[in-house]
Amino acid sequence: MNTSGPVALQLLQVRKSFGPVVALRSGSLTVNSGSIHALVGENGAGKSTLVKIIAGLYQRDAGEFLLHGESVDFSSTAASKDAGIAVIYQEPTLFPDLSVTENLFMGRQPLGAGRRIDRKAMHAEALSLFQRLGVNLDPRRLAEGLSIADQQIIEIAKAISLDASVLIMDEPTAALSGVEVDRLFAVARSLRDEGRALVFISHRFEEVFALCDMVTVMRDGEYISTDPIAETTSAQIVAKMVGREVGELFPKTPATIGEPVLQVSGLERGGVFHDVSFEVRSGEIVALAGLVGAGRSEIARAVFGVDPYDAGTVMIGGRKVPARNPRAAIRLGMGFVPEDRRQQGLVVDASVAHNVASVIRGKLATLGIVTRTAENKASGPWSARLEVKTNALSMNAATMSGGNQQKVVIAKWLATHPKLLIIDEPTRGIDVGTKAEVHRLISELAGQGMAILMISSELPEVLGMADRVLVVNEGRITADIDRADATPESVMTAATNAGATA
Amino acid sequence: MTETLVAPSRKSSAQRFASTLLTSRESAIALVLILVVAFATIKQDKFLVSNDGWRDLLLAPSILLLLAVGQAVVIITRNVDLSVGSILALTAYLTGRLFVDQPNIPVVVVILIGILVGAALGLVNGLLVALGKVPALVITLGTLYVYRGVVLEWAGSNRINASDMPDGFLSLGTKSFLSIPLLTILAVVVLIAVGYYLRTARGGRELYAIGSDPDAAHLYGLKVKRRVIGAFVLCGALAGLAGVVFAARYGSVSSNAGTGIELQAVGAAVIGGVAIFGGSGTVWGAAIGAWLLITINRALPIIGVQDFWQQAVVGVLIIGAIVLDRLLAVRRSRKLIEARDEA
Structure with a gap:
């Protein structure tokens, strides 16, 4: 201009x-x-x-x-x-405990005599600011709520x-x-x-x-x-x-797509997501794409039962999964690899074996006691299968690389023999080399008939891995794109186009 | 409704003041205090109306009041200081030693030294918490033992007696002005000064902001570390002053002076409505809480409650205060959300 x-x-x-x-x-x-x-x-x-x-x-x-x-x-x-x-x-x-006015002026309040805060002037200024902005907000109320x-x-x-x-x-x-x-x-x-x-x-x-x-x-x-x-x-x-090539980084193993494993219909949570319906079939990788904050993780967490929902049903293999009950979801064959593996997926200060065995501890226990031998025995094959690069199963998870930590979290869920694995941001914070390994692993699991629901903010990952892309925009699924039709443009358009939420 | 105008609060400032006063936590606790005093007085009228009764009612809480004010300031910043009892013991013993070793030392100098030593010990706490990024609970639990250890090593089995200290100093603990004990006046002056600072100074408001959301405070560009250190220094200084007051009032100091009083100070602040997660509450509330704690301990035997139950009553009071806080907070946030929807 x-x-x-x-x-x-x-x-x-x-x-x-x-x-x-x-x-x-x-x-x-x-x-x-x-x-x-x-x-x-x-x-x-x-x-x-x-x-x-x-x-x-x-x-x-x-x-x-x-x-x-x-x-x-x-x-x-x-x-x-x-x-x-x-x-x-x-x-x-x-600051939720302070008034709106105080929030506006914290650290630079107008001062009166003796360097005391001039509350009158402060409120007057807050009022005139809000009038200029045309907002109807009581400056004296607390910021909370x-x-x-x-x-x-x-x-x-x-x-x-x-x-x-x-x-x-x-x-x-x-x-x-x-x-x-x-x-x-x-x-x-x-x-x-x-x-x-x-x-x-x-x-x-x-x-x-x-x-x-x-x-x-x-x-x-x-x-x-x-x-x-x-x-x-x-x-x-x-x-x-x-504008970049969706490279050969994503070795997709062909899988036979079978019966629906996960069926979600009419899932609704006020202000977060609305009327979410989709299915994931065995052997199929479905990606939930969309912008950060569009509600993808929230949907996944609700499906797994960590977060509540107001309406709708979640079925696994034809059986209804009760809401707000992750233990039941695990029993019915769901696994969930969360976005923040360090905080939600992994006990970083514990050994690999301990981590892998943590979900199945109940089965390993003899008279209520889980021995280290039992843990090692149970977790060994899984870790080997995922090629977790550790010297020993007793190695502390905190000292491993991001990619290997992610593998440990995935191994943990494989030990429960899930029918459906939900993976939130599978490769966030993982270096490029290990990324490919995680991708190959996910693809192999699908090849063996597991249903995979993947959430990813990385477009190449979505396009390279998914059989089907569901685009979430402001809490609604706005597009269901097949692998063949999925392009960066089609996904981004559905993810950014606010007008398409009909 | 007007379209663009902000709906200013429809109440006048006097109305607002009245409604705040009536619904505040401070008033509720003050009411409980009045009820306790009333009950005890009905049972035994000398609880209030005798000379001694009146004096004790005002004098007894003064030490805890000083500690509770300092503690409240620290808790408002989402920290806690468990070392105040040990700081009190250290400065109380130091006070006695100063009089023993330097018989002609002026009383004012001793008071100042007590405050400064307390402030220095508070500074150690503050530096460790702010720079070491270790939770205050852990740091001050450590310094609680370290400071107490210093007193034990230094005092051994020695005891400072009233005869070691000059009459002019000891009379501070007994003198009154207009029938109000001097030490009570001192504590109330400190209370008013700190309360005034928290309410009207930028620094005071920033303490609330830091406790309310430390990350946001950092994004605002507030000097979080400096303020937190300042809060610990103030708390230490008040504990140091409380140590001097302790020596004047009881006239005898041994190495176990003030053991466990730090928990009473935390209790007083919590009962008085200072949220343990920081960001809200006032020193007025903490002060009334301290007064209530001490008074209830004196009143319960008179009302006829057995020893065992006296401790339990204090416990119930603290738990009750927190449960009440929780319920009020839930109600408040619901109301605030409703207010938003109406706007």
Whole structure:
């Protein structure tokens, strides 16, 4: 846009890694004052890492970071805030025990005589902020119990009251309704017209095109391109976002697809997912694809019985699985490999054998006592089959690599002889080499007739592994795509197109 | 409904004040306290109306009150300080030693030394908790034993007696002003100062924010570590002051002074409505809680409750307070969600 002013924020080839994992390979972003700049990319493309570097939460390992032409190094969030950068995070961060007003002004309350907080002035300012935003919210109420949308509004009010010259919004609209989005956009435009620089991260292309002036695409932790929004199309952006080969990384073993194993019908949980129906057949790998926060994990957790649901039924092999009862689900032949294996799937301070045997301890016990010998005996074949690379079954799980830990978790479930295995993000945080091994393993299990429900945010993994792709968008299944028809474009379109939720 | 205007609270500030006062936890505990005093007085009128009764009612809670105020500040930040009893013993013994070794030392200097030593011990706690990132429960459980060990080593079987300390100092423990004991006035002044700070200073509000959500506090750019260390220093300083007060009031100090009082301080704060997970509660509540704890212990024998049951009553009180908290919190969040839906 010609109206935009000088460069406000510039990052050049910024790099950030956490141990061996590179989160951001080479991030670049140039934002002008008086413009709204969209930052788009798949989950895990490095957008959030880039934002956290700008916010001062992470420090970059390499690259340049210029604010209004001067090189800056933020050692803390306070330093970035002082420099005039306001960040609205994906997840609102409020203090539930404090009032809305206090949340707005924490750390920079207006002071009266004797450096005492001037509560009157504070409330007045909160009221005028909310009036400007057109929100109906009592500033004196506690932040506890507010909807995500309201919390988001408070975050925005906070950022505006900071009088920041650079405002970054990390998916601010994910939880907002149409009216709220319109209101937010009006505010964003007025901020732009005041000459501020805004960065807007969103997966919804219609919003990007409606609001933004420029768009930067990121993929796999790298900068891809920057274009004026008027000179590009959503098809071009999608192509740049996913533009990589779905390689031979995914050795898919042919499997005969048999009878339905899992049948889910009309599963419903208020505010989380709605009218979810699907089946998984034996030998079939079904992927639940979609954006982070679309409700995929929630659906899987409800199917397994960890989370409750309001309506609907789950059947395994024709038998109904009771709600909220993971033990019954295990008995009926379900296994669940959770997303966060370190916290939910693995006792990291225990031995491999102990971990593998943990679900079947009841069967191993003699007079209620589980011996180490029994554990080793039971877990040996499974670990061997999965080629868990450990020196001994007594090795501590904490010292193993992410890929081997994942194998241990899978081995744990195989020991229960499941008919259906639910795997949430099978390869998150696993290096590329081991990823292929985990993929081969999943594919083999399906080849042996197991039904697999896989949740993945990595598009290549979904396309390479799945016989069928179910796309979840805002709690609903919006597309059921066969392997033959599944392309990055078809999946991404179904996952981002908010209008398709009919 | 108006479309864009924020619905301002429809109540006037006086109404708001009244309704907060009536529904607050502090008032509820104060009411229990009044009932306890009333019952005991009906049973035995000298519980309240005699000179001694009145004096004890006010004087007895003063030490625990100081500790409970400090403890409340620490608990508000989602931490806990179990070492206050040992700090109290250390500074109480130190007070006696100072008078023994330096007979002419001014009383004010001794009080200041007590506060400073307490603050230094609190600083050790704070540094370990904030920098070591180890839960405060573990750290202060450790320093509880370490500090107590120092006292045991130092004092051995020695005992500081009233004759070791000057009359001018001991009279602090007995003097009154307008029939209110001096030590009570001291404790209340401290209470008001801390309560005022928590309510009206940025630093005070940040303590609540940190306890409410430490991660969010970090994202806000608050100086979390510095504030947490500050809370521990304040708590230690108040425990140090309580040690000096202990020496003045009882006139005799041995190495086991104040054993177990840290749990009473935590109990007082919890009974007074300071949430054990931080972020809410006031020092006023903690102070009334301390007063109630001490008074109930004195009143129960008069009402005719046996020794064994006296301890149990205190336990029931603490559990009751937490269950009540839970129920109120559930009700509150339901109401807040309803309020949101109406808006």
